Amino acid sequence: MIEVDFQLALGAFSLNVAFRNDGGVTALFGQSGSGKSLTLSVIAGLRRPDAGYVRLDGEALVDTEAGVFVPVSRRRIGLVFQDSNLFPHLSVKQNLLYGRWFAPRDAPKIDFDAVVETLGVGALLSRPPARLSGGERQRVAIGRALLSCPRLLLFDEPLAALDMPRKLEIMPLIERVRDEFQVPIVYVSHAVEEVVRLAHCVVVIESGHVKFIGDPATAFSRLATASATDRFDLCSVLEARFADRSASHGLAALDHPAGTIWVAGAVGAPGAPARVIVKATDVVLSLTRPAEISMRSVLTGRVAKIKLDGPLATVEVELAANSHLLATVTRGALEDLSLAVGSRVHALFKSAALDEQAVSVGDTL
Missing domain, CATH: 3.40.50.300 (P-loop containing nucleotide triphosphate hydrolases)
Known part of the structure; x- marks a missing residue:
């Protein structure tokens, strides 16, 4: 020590x-x-x-x-x-x-x-x-x-x-x-x-x-929401576990209490913990769970905070297990969806946007 x-x-x-x-x-x-x-x-x-x-x-x-x-x-x-x-x-x-x-x-x-x-x-x-x-x-x-x-x-x-x-x-x-x-x-x-x-x-x-x-997930959630950061650097760290089911078309399923995250190229034993970095600019918010869409990863939560920044806004979505996900949206989208603190939303992001090389895997995370 x-x-x-x-x-x-x-x-x-x-x-x-x-x-x-x-x-x-x-x-x-x-x-x-x-x-x-x-x-x-x-x-x-x-x-x-x-x-x-x-x-x-x-x-x-x-x-x-x-x-x-x-x-x-x-x-x-x-x-x-x-x-x-x-x-x-x-x-x-x-x-x-x-x-x-x-x-x-x-x-x-x-x-x-x-x-x-x-x-x-x-x-x-x-x-x-x-x-x-x-x-x-x-x-x-x-x-x-x-x-x-x-x-x-x-x-x-x-x-x-x-x-x-x-x-x-x-x-x-x-x-x-x-x-x-x-x-x-x-x-x-x-x-x-x-x-x-x-x-x-x-x-x-x-x-x-x-x-x-x-821990990294909490640290970067607090750091991102508290600091004035370039929007392209804003990210969230999600902790999940490899699912006990076969990969689909080369994608590994990670079970998160708020939904499933699909990652390309990552390998881990069923139940092994993993951390995934999700950029705020890669997250799309929806009031309903969309069908017939290419985005595979969908997590459900509620809006915890909204930070306005000129024509853009950073939305912090509170997920299950006390985790958080940041999304960067336009002010127009914010108004069109009538998003407010407490709104229930579905957060979507592409598996192709996740860097599998940055996925942390291990029994000691």
């Missing part, structure tokens, strides 16, 4: 952060300059806070009141940054084994072959970093951090410098690291799809202060 509660002032910027991670992935989410990476540097020991503490499994890594400051080399924390920072004169295998130098002799060892297999770098062991793609370099960086036998892994926007195909290549590997090696992770990102897919808990940081702590 990691416990964080500290304050740090840098010029006019003030950072005041407190949270705890009992396991799995805790994501620090926020805009650039909000203080996410600065928080990570304090946890790692790269910066000293002005006041407060960082504790790992009950041991103080820094405690300003008690005068404790454990140096970076003794914290047993694995770091993965945007840039893989591999040693150019060492082979992939040598870079991986370099992490072993930082593992205490009596620490439980993470098996080298297991890391190589999990990250799929077996064919790369003899290559120098210069002959690796960006995605391959990040795989090696993750492996090097794991082989240091860390008590905690810190990821500082590890996918920010990669294109989308490489991101989709690395995210499943981070999921496997999360699930197979059971090392707690603090993950910094401002990408919703990464956080939704990987995190158990989200710490939303805004201007150096914690705005919200909770």
Whole structure:
């Protein structure tokens, strides 16, 4: 378990952060300059806070009141940054084994072959970093951090410098690291799809202060409805479970208390939990359940809030199981449907609009 509660002032910027991670992935989410990476540097020991503490499994890594400051080399924390920072004169295998130098002799060892297999770098062991793609370099960086036998892994926007195909290549590997090696992770990102897919808990940081702590679905629902955001970035996170029935024409059915969500390409065992990102601009609202329409996913709920924004409006639909779905509609549609708080509506969206690569699947979500 990691416990964080500290304050740090840098010029006019003030950072005041407190949270705890009992396991799995805790994501620090926020805009650039909000203080996410600065928080990570304090946890790692790269910066000293002005006041407060960082504790790992009950041991103080820094405690300003008690005068404790454990140096970076003794914290047993694995770091993965945007840039893989591999040693150019060492082979992939040598870079991986370099992490072993930082593992205490009596620490439980993470098996080298297991890391190589999990990250799929077996064919790369003899290559120098210069002959690796960006995605391959990040795989090696993750492996090097794991082989240091860390008590905690810190990821500082590890996918920010990669294109989308490489991101989709690395995210499943981070999921496997999360699930197979059971090392707690603090993950910094401002990408919703990464956080939704990987995190158990989200710490939303805004201007150096914690705005919200909770599960991804609740975090992004509150963040979207409370902040002035570009309409194309507005989204909802829905939690559902794979249905116990066969796929239809390659589409997997996800059971949600408010209806069925159909997703292309996602695979999960019956009953396995899943998270789905739905963009507000992809949602259509109807007062009646329409027939003879191509949209397969239909969820039923009631209008909870309406936020007007010039010619457009953001409608928050409250669904069963205390979940919410955002829809962006025109003011004209709002008037034509006579939508008001309390109106019962059907929310529809196309399966083709859902990014199956961003669907998070796992028993530990």
